[in-house]
Structures are given as C-alpha cells and as structure tokens.
Amino acid sequence: MYFYLYDTFVQEQKHEVELISIEHKLIDFGINGKIGKLSVLKNIEQMTKTAVLEGAHTIVIVGNDKTFSRALKTLANEDVAIGYLPLDPKSRYAQILGINDLSTAVEIISKRVIKKIDIGWINNTIYFLTSVEILGNDVVIECDKKFKIIPEKDISKISICNFGNILEGKELLKNNLCDPNDGNLQINFYKKNSKGVMFKKITNKDTALPAKKLFLTNKGETDNQISLEVDGEIVAKTPATVELAHKKINLIVGRERMF
Numbered sequence: 001m002y003f004y005l006y007d008t009f010v011q012e013q014k015h016e017v018e019l020i021s022i023e024h025k026l027i028d029f030g031i032n033g034k035i036g037k038l039s040v041l042k043n044i045e046q047m048t049k050t051a052v053l054e055g056a057h058t059i060v061i062v063g064n065d066k067t068f069s070r071a072l073k074t075l076a077n078e079d080v081a082i083g084y085l086p087l088d089p090k091s092r093y094a095q096i097l098g099i100n101d102l103s104t105a106v107e108i109i110s111k112r113v114i115k116k117i118d119i120g121w122i123n124n125t126i127y128f129l130t131s132v133e134i135l136g137n138d139v140v141i142e143c144d145k146k147f148k149i150i151p152e153k154d155i156s157k158i159s160i161c162n163f164g165n166i167l168e169g170k171e172l173l174k175n176n177l178c179d180p181n182d183g184n185l186q187i188n189f190y191k192k193n194s195k196g197v198m199f200k201k202i203t204n205k206d207t208a209l210p211a212k213k214l215f216l217t218n219k220g221e222t223d224n225q226i227s228l229e230v231d232g233e234i235v236a237k238t239p240a241t242v243e244l245a246h247k248k249i250n251l252i253v254g255r256e257r258m259f
Helices: 013-028 045-053 063-076 092-097 104-112 169-172
Strands: 002-005 034-035 058-063 079-085 114-117 120-122 126-128 131-135 139-143 145-151 158-162 185-191 199-201 209-211 211-217 227-228 235-237 240-244 249-252
Touching: 002 013, 002 045, 013 104, 034 045, 045 058, 045 063, 058 063, 063 079, 063 092, 063 126, 079 092, 079 104, 185 240
Parallel strands: 002 034, 002 058, 058 079, 079 249
Antiparallel strands: 114 249, 120 126, 120 240, 131 158, 131 227, 139 145, 139 211, 158 185, 185 199, 185 209, 211 240, 227 235
16 A cells, blocks of 8 residues: 655645645555644654554655655654655655656656665664754764864864755765665764855865764763754754664665766
8 A cells, every 4th residue: 555644744735736746646556545634733753653553555755855864754754655655846766766856756757666774873763864963063972982083273163974965965876985784874064164154074085984883972961962954853862872863764765866
C-alpha cells in the first residue's frame, strides 16, 4: 500500500489545483493510495506508525524539505520505502534525490528505484540525513575514541556530514566528501571569508576527516551548552554523541540523483 502524507500547508487553497493534478497522475501510474493529512491533532509520528501498522510499504512525503526531514526522523526505524513529492521548487532534497519537478517525482515514485543509505543519529534518539552543524569553535570532538580535535580560533563553523551539507550538498557530494554509503561521517571545517560574511570550507578531499562515532563536549571550562543544528534545525545541545545508526533507510530516487 502507498501512503501519502500531506503537510498542513499543502492543504491550503493555493495548492488545490496542483494537488488535483498530482492525484490524477498517481492514478494514471497506478500508485494512488491512502492519504493522511497532518493537523493540530495528527502529527507525523502518529500517522506514519498507523500507516505502517495498516500495511503501508511505501510512504511518500508531500510537502517541503522541512516536512521531509521531520518525517525521516520518524521513519528511520520502519522497514518502508520513502518517497518525496516536493511542493517547493527550490527543494534541496529534491535535487539530491534527482527530482526535477512534480511530474518527474510522480514518475520516479512509480518506478520505485530504491537506494539504501546511511542515516546518522544523535544520542541514539535523534536521526539526521544530511549534517550536524556547530557555529563557532567552542567544542572538542573525540573521534572513534582514538583522538581529539580542538578547532583553531579562526574556525567559525564545523559540519559533521552524512549526506552532504543541505546548503552545499552538490559540492560536497560531487567531490565524494560526504558519501551516504561509505559507512563514515565526514568532519569539515569552515572559516569566514575575507569580508567576514560567507563561510569558506577549508578542507578538501585529502583533508576531510572520516569517523564512525564522535563525542562532542564544550571546550575549556565553559558551562554553556553548544547548540547543534540538525538538518537545518537546532534540536540538540552538547554534550552529545554523533554516529551512524545501525540500519540504513530506503529512499526512492531518480536517475539524476547526486550519489
């Protein structure tokens, strides 16, 4: 059974024509299924778990990158294929998965080409697909219980990648710096450019640091917890353990995917 999870904003009147068109295409391809609509009373976790219990083998997220990221955190423990129908034309996840537009997305879901990829987690509770980011350098990173990294003063951002940084995934994936199938996380360091505005990556293919398990603590004697931005949202703080989960997830992808 196919289950389509609609975010709340998708249900706004301005998307009505678009949704009708999508639903007709799903019927044409023979992959229409049950539709679940998020609301104040129905959250992602409840709806996806119910769908799996009712026999859904494919769950398709209809919304934007935030919807997709939130759904993955819930679906990471489920043995289902995960698809994406992006209503945001600037979706970075769509680009990574090889989805050019909604028509392409429907066709991709119908072909159901599935890739198993790594997914990370923090403290064995919070899953992430792309990266964990830390602004500043007030952190100590212990790698695989073998050595520690203490960032220098000019470091202004640290990115722990599984599937490429969501903002510059194309560059990182293209250079094999964040391969979601290599069984490793990659640590990349950034500093501000000469104008102090944009972040500039100072690692390359030869200097990016791979690791399987990281332990993040505060540098020095500060008691202030450091925020961790997970897939674009701040949802965790130090101290924290960052590693790959024990199982992979099943993503439905297109031919033009970035991995």
